[in-house]
Amino acid sequence: MTIWSTTHRAMAMAWRSLIRQPTRASLxxxxxAAVGALLLDMLLLSQGLIVSMRxxxxxxxxxxxxxxxxxxxxxxxxxxxxxxxxxxxxxxPAVRSALALRFVDGAxxxxxxxxxxxxxxxxxxxxxxxxxxxxxxxxxxxxxIVVNDSIATASGIAPGAELLLxxxxxxxxxxxxxxxxxxxxxxxxxFELANENTIGTTLDTATAACGxxxxxxxxxxxxxxxxxxxxxxxxxRAARPDLGAATNEQVLGRVxxxxxxxxxxxxxxxxxxxxxxxxxxxxxxxxxxVNQRLGEIAALRALGFSRSRVVADVLCESAxxxxxxxxxxLPIGAVLAAFLDRILKRMPGIPSELHFFVFQPSAxxxxxxLLAATALVAALYPMHIVARLPIASTLRDQIAE
Amino acid sequence: xxxxxALVACALTLPLTxxxxxxxxxxxxxxxxxxxLAEARHLSIGSxxxxxxDHAGTQARDFTIVGIxxxxxxxxxxxxxxxxxxxxxxxxxxxxxxxxxxxxxxxxSGINVALTDPADARAFARDVNARLPAIDARPASEATSxxxxxxxxxxxxxxIAAVTIGAATVFLLALTIMLVDERRETVGVLRLIGLPxxxxxxxVLLEGVMVAAAGAxxxxxLSFASERLINGFFQxxxxxxxxxxxxxxxVAMTCVAIAVPLGAAATVIASWALxxxxxxxxxxx
Numbered sequence: 001m002t003i004w005s006t007t008h009r010a011m012a013m014a015w016r017s018l019i020r021q022p023t024r025a026s027l028x029x030x031x032x033a034a035v036g037a038l039l040l041d042m043l044l045l046s047q048g049l050i051v052s053m054r055x056x057x058x059x060x061x062x063x064x065x066x067x068x069x070x071x072x073x074x075x076x077x078x079x080x081x082x083x084x085x086x087x088x089x090x091x092x093p094a095v096r097s098a099l100a101l102r103f104v105d106g107a108x109x110x111x112x113x114x115x116x117x118x119x120x121x122x123x124x125x126x127x128x129x130x131x132x133x134x135x136x137x138x139x140x141x142x143x144x145i146v147v148n149d150s151i152a153t154a155s156g157i158a159p160g161a162e163l164l165l166x167x168x169x170x171x172x173x174x175x176x177x178x179x180x181x182x183x184x185x186x187x188x189x190x191f192e193l194a195n196e197n198t199i200g201t202t203l204d205t206a207t208a209a210c211g212x213x214x215x216x217x218x219x220x221x222x223x224x225x226x227x228x229x230x231x232x233x234x235x236x237r238a239a240r241p242d243l244g245a246a247t248n249e250q251v252l253g254r255v256x257x258x259x260x261x262x263x264x265x266x267x268x269x270x271x272x273x274x275x276x277x278x279x280x281x282x283x284x285x286x287x288x289x290v291n292q293r294l295g296e297i298a299a300l301r302a303l304g305f306s307r308s309r310v311v312a313d314v315l316c317e318s319a320x321x322x323x324x325x326x327x328x329x330l331p332i333g334a335v336l337a338a339f340l341d342r343i344l345k346r347m348p349g350i351p352s353e354l355h356f357f358v359f360q361p362s363a364x365x366x367x368x369x370l371l372a373a374t375a376l377v378a379a380l381y382p383m384h385i386v387a388r389l390p391i392a393s394t395l396r397d398q399i400a401e
Numbered sequence: 402x403x404x405x406x407a408l409v410a411c412a413l414t415l416p417l418t419x420x421x422x423x424x425x426x427x428x429x430x431x432x433x434x435x436x437x438l439a440e441a442r443h444l445s446i447g448s449x450x451x452x453x454x455d456h457a458g459t460q461a462r463d464f465t466i467v468g469i470x471x472x473x474x475x476x477x478x479x480x481x482x483x484x485x486x487x488x489x490x491x492x493x494x495x496x497x498x499x500x501x502x503x504x505x506x507x508x509x510s511g512i513n514v515a516l517t518d519p520a521d522a523r524a525f526a527r528d529v530n531a532r533l534p535a536i537d538a539r540p541a542s543e544a545t546s547x548x549x550x551x552x553x554x555x556x557x558x559x560x561i562a563a564v565t566i567g568a569a570t571v572f573l574l575a576l577t578i579m580l581v582d583e584r585r586e587t588v589g590v591l592r593l594i595g596l597p598x599x600x601x602x603x604x605v606l607l608e609g610v611m612v613a614a615a616g617a618x619x620x621x622x623l624s625f626a627s628e629r630l631i632n633g634f635f636q637x638x639x640x641x642x643x644x645x646x647x648x649x650x651x652v653a654m655t656c657v658a659i660a661v662p663l664g665a666a667a668t669v670i671a672s673w674a675l676x677x678x679x680x681x682x683x684x685x686x
Contacts, residue, residue, distance in 0.1 A: 023674075024582075027575035034568030038561070077455075242457075265635065270561065277565075281572040288579045340560055347553040 006312065014316035017293070025321065028285050032325020032371075033332055035278040039271060040333035040367045041340060041357060046267040048358040050256055056353055057248040060130055060190050062099070064223035064232045066245045078102070078217040082203065085240065086125055089221060094235040096226045099125035100218035104206050106167040108197070109178070110155045118151065118197040120167065121189070122206025124216070127224055131200045135159060136185030142208070143180075145201040146187040154197070159185050165199070169210035179209040194345060194352040263356065275370060282378035286318055290382040294389065295398035301391045311383045315376070322375035326368065334359075430492040433468035437482035437640070445469070452486065454497055462496055464488075474643035482640065513541075570663055577609075577671035585675055598676045605672040606665055613664025617657045624648050624656075 018025040066089060068077045079085055082100045090098040104120040123129055129138060131146060136159030139146055145163070157163065161183045181201065192198045207216050225232035229247040236245040246254070256264075290297070297310055337357035344356045432452075434444060444450065446466055453461035464486075472483035488496070494507045516525055522540035529538035581588075591601055628646045635645045 024575055024578055027571050027578065031568055031572040031575060034564060034571060038564050038568065261639070265638070269631070274565075277568070281576075285572070285575060285579070288576070288583075292579070292583060336564065340557060343556050343560055344553060346556075347550050 006309065007316070010309065010312035010316040011320070013313045014320050017289075017313070017317055018320055021289075024285075024289070028282070028321045029325045029328065031281060032278065032322050033328035035274055035281075036326045036329025036367070036371060037333035037336050039274045039278070039370065040329055040363070041337045042267040042271040042274065043363040043367055044333075044337055044357040044359060045340075046264050046271070047360065047363070048356050049263060049354065050252055051358040051360060052353075052355040053255060054248065054252055055358075056190055056351065057251065060222070061128060061224060062130075062222035063225050063229040063248050064095075064236065064245055065248075065251055066098075066221040066223060066236060066240075066243050067219070069244050078219055079221065079243070080217055082124065082216040082218045082221075085243070086221060088239055089223060089236055090126060092232070092235045092239060094226050094228070094232040096224045097125070097127035098224075099123055099127035099130070099222045100203060100216075101130065101220050101222060102203055102206050102216075102218045104167050104169055104210060106165050106209065108151065108155070108199075109164040109166070115166075116151065116154055116197050118165070118199050119192075120165070120199045120201060120206050120209065122201050122203040122218075124203035124218075125221075127222060129200060130191075130222060131187040131189045133185045133187045136183070138187075139184060139201055142202055142205050143182055144184045145181045145199050145205070146185040147183055147200075148189055148192055148196075148198040149186060150192075150195060151197045151199065152186045157183055159183055163199075165209055167206075167209035167211075177211070179205070181205065190353055191351045192353075193349060196352075271370075275374060279374050279378050282318065282322060282374065283381055285321070286314065286379055286382040287385070289317070290314060290385055294385075294394055297386055298389055298391045298394035298398070301389065302395060307387055310386050310389075314383050314386050315379045318375045318379035318382075319372075322371050322378070326371040329367075329371075330364075429463050429465040430489065430496075431467040432464040432492075433470050433487040434466055435472040435483045435485040436469055437472065438484045438486065439466075439469045441482060441484060450486075452496070464492075471642060474641050566659065566663070570667065573664065573667045574671060577667045578674075581605075581668070581671045581675050585678075588672075588675060592676075601676060602669065602672060606669050609665040609668030610661060612668070613661045614657075616664060617660040620656065620660065621648075621653055624653075 066079070066085075068079045079100070082102075086098055086100050089095055100123065102122040104122065106118050106120055107115045108118050109115050121130070133146060134149070136146070147157070147163070151163075152158070155161075155163070163181050163183060164178045165181055166178045181199075187200055189198045189200065203216055203218065223232060223236070223245075229249075233245045233247055233250075236243065300310060301307070341355055341357045344350075345352070345354075429449060432450070434450075438444065442450075444466055446469060448466045449463050450466060451461045451463050453459060470487070472485055475483070490509070494509075495504075498504065498507055514525070516522060522542070526538040526540050529536060588601060592598070625648060628648050631646045632644055636642065
């Protein structure tokens with residue numbers, strides 16, 4: 001008899017054992033489905049932010065970021081003498097194009113005396129702008145801006161309209177004179193926060209909004225390498241050792257070490273707890289089930305079923321419960337992940353395009369492997385009971401009962 | 402270590418060089434540094450540090466370390482060492498003042514005010530806002546913009562807890578059905594000797610409550626034990642004094658309030674299906 005036919009027969013036997021107790025089997029499968037869904041979500045969470053962030057960084061088209069220090073853009077000091085720095089970097093053979101970017105906070109006056117807080121991105125350089133124009137056209141001259149959908153909807157403006165911006169450049173308590181800016185398009189900004197009002201413009205417009213606070217400054221220079229980002233970083237560091245240059249992977253590494261560690265740790269803890277929980281409960285379910293059928297199993301052994309065959313029956317029963325529950329856990333996990341993602345995305349400072357739960361084939365493979373291991377380990381003790389079952393005394397006890 | 406209350410907290414990214422303290426240390430402005438900075442740069446009280454407001458190290462000045470403090474745990478900076486220096490405000494303003502700025506004209510981030518009667522906070526803030534339109538005064542209780550992440554994390558953990566409770570309930574129901582099934586003969590005999598269904602059900606309910614209560618107590622003991630373990634691990638991992646898990650009386654009560662009725666209900670539901678069957682069938686098996 002081949003292994004395949006033995007497994008097939010054991011599966012058929014296990015299936016019959018399960019459908020004989022449909023309520024019990026269904027509850028077992030449902031329990032595994034719920035635990036499996038949680039397990040899948042924790043696996044998605046463990047790398048989700050990094051995968052999502054990598055995707056977001058790659059989508060912008062820049063593969064090197066240059067800042068004044070090793071801090072992340074917006075957290076550290078600004079770059080000074082931007083035009084010279086930009087020209088130096090853009091002139092390197094390893095660099096295809098470069099774009100300087102400055103972030104400025106401010107407020108825009110809307111109709112009916114209302115104002116909304118905005119985030120202004122001022123750019124200069126030859127590289128494509130870090131936004132995608134949805135309606136109207138891109139900026140060409142000073143004083144022109146593109147706004148995101150959030151501002152366009154809130155203010156009811158369209159390309160051609162004008163906005164009054166009051167910049168807050170962190171220079172002190174003194175208020176700056178408002179700047180009148182002309183909207184030329186509506187754009188999508190990849191790193192904008194949920195409900196954030198973002199404006200894109202030229203660097204000189206942003207500098208002018210800040211009252212021309214000294215020579216032009218920038219928070220970051222975005223670079224597209226000619227070929228190899230690592231070579232571009234090396235060249236930039238050689239040309240300007242006073243600046244911090246990092247590839248997208250290096251930026252991700254920094255982010256991974258700081259802000260996102262909490263979710264990786266919490267997912268590890270919850271994965272361990274979830275697996276232990278599933279293991280314990282499936283083992284108890286199978287053990288109680290086997291204990292209730294000791295007489296039946298002894299009778300099967302007396303009829304000629306081999307020890308390995310009855311052990312295989314128990315293993316197959318475990319595999320069927322965990323397998324069915326595991327399959328059911330995939331759609332439940334997907335729905336739950338979407339729900340949990342919506343909760344976590346309400347966290348302040350999270351770009352709207354960033355996701356905490358991102359599907360990856362490797363997470364699914366690990367999920368299936370962990371469930372398979374759980375099915376095997378949970379079945380070990382009941383398999384041991386069945387393997388050591390004394391046939392004659394068990395049958396005698398059953399008759400005596 | 403107790404620090405002078407006049408020291409002002411300021412987190413700066415400053416280039417830092419260390420020199421050994423000498424006789425001039427008493428003339429240098431005093432600063433306090435965070436434990437993380439002290440450990441990272443092997444600094445101690447009495448050391449002299451040279452600070453500059455830019456990376457080129459221009460206009461660097463020497464300061465004497467007079468204290469090392471444990472930084473206030475900040476979840477937003479988890480995993481990032483708090484490399485901080487605290488100055489007396491006049492020293493900081495003097496140090497960071499731009500050449501074109503007149504002394505006394507420097508901006509500051511905020512002023513913390515301790516009121517004689519804290520209950521007056523809202524009225525005081527309203528008064529300040531009315532008299533000084535360029536200033537935004539808020540009671541400390543309302544200045545909780547950083548609470549956002551915690552509220553979101555709380556919701557996230559509640560959602561995870563709800564799923565876990567759902568899974569546990571399903572398993573519990575499966576287990577109780579199996580356990581009740583094991584006792585069908587006993588139940589059949591009790592029915593045959595005349596005990597009404599309601600009486601048996603009450604007995605089952607009481608048994609369920611006792612088992613669930615014992616389980617809840619065991620769960621709490623396990624939680625208290627793991628609380629120290631989890632906090633110890635994460636505090637070591639992130640080198641922080643943050644408390645990650647805290648089992649408050651409220652949390653413990655909520656757990657018991659969910660676990661005991663859930664356990665008892667699962668037992669009764671599982672038994673109810675059995676009790677509806679014919680007594681003879683139950684006893685005969």
